[in-house]
Amino acid sequence: MKLVDEAGGLAATRHARRPVVTVAVEGMVFHRPVPTGSVLRFEASVVAVGRSSLDVVVDVQQEDPIAGTLERVHTANMVYVALGDDDRPAPVPPLSPETPQELERHRAAMDRRAARVRG
Numbered sequence: 251m252k253l254v255d256e257a258g259g260l261a262a263t264r265h266a267r268r269p270v271v272t273v274a275v276e277g278m279v280f281h282r283p284v285p286t287g288s289v290l291r292f293e294a295s296v297v298a299v300g301r302s303s304l305d306v307v308v309d310v311q312q313e314d315p316i317a318g319t320l321e322r323v324h325t326a327n328m329v330y331v332a333l334g335d336d337d338r339p340a341p342v343p344p345l346s347p348e349t350p351q352e353l354e355r356h357r358a359a360m361d362r363r364a365a366r367v368r369g
């Protein structure tokens with residue numbers, strides 16, 4: 251989970267070009283057990299942004315280097331907030347989802363945002 255947070259924070263920082271803090275872990279699914287010593291691949295994508303907040307999906311895949319296969323083992327929906335020099339929330343650049351997967355993940359993140367507002 252620490253590595254997931256680090257991967258997500260890095261993706262958010264790259265997009266914001268500012269330091270970020272983790273503000274919420276909205277969902278974590280462990281799809282299958284991960285044996286100690288497994289080779290893991292982390293892929294973190296910014297899927298939606300607000301004024302200062304960024305929704306990031308982190309996918310973790312287990313690699314079998316002999317078989318040359320990747321299997322999804324973990325998915326997390328994280329929220330980060332970009333901070334300005336005053337350590338207060340600062341604006342982030344807009345996001346332009348384009349591919350079908352980006353558009354689908356953006357729509358799902360906007361649904362989560364709407365649910366947050368509804369409480």
Ligand SMILES: CC(C)(COP(=O)(O)OP(=O)(O)OC[C@H]1O[C@@H](n2cnc3c(N)ncnc32)[C@H](O)[C@@H]1OP(=O)(O)O)[C@@H](O)C(=O)NCCC(=O)NCCS
Nearest residue numbers: 271272273274299300301302303304329331337338339366
């Ligand atoms: C992140 C933080 C600076 C935000 O401060 P704040 O006074 O709540 O600021 P705001 O109310 O202006 O909210 C800023 C943004 O955070 C979002 N936000 C705040 N709380 C949130 C939550 N629980 N879940 C999702 N988003 C949240 C707001 O929606 C807003 O998004 P927007 O700018 O895109 O509209 C403050 O909550 C904080 O410092 N939290 C602790 C972070 C931390 O220590 N993380 C490390 C954990 S190990």
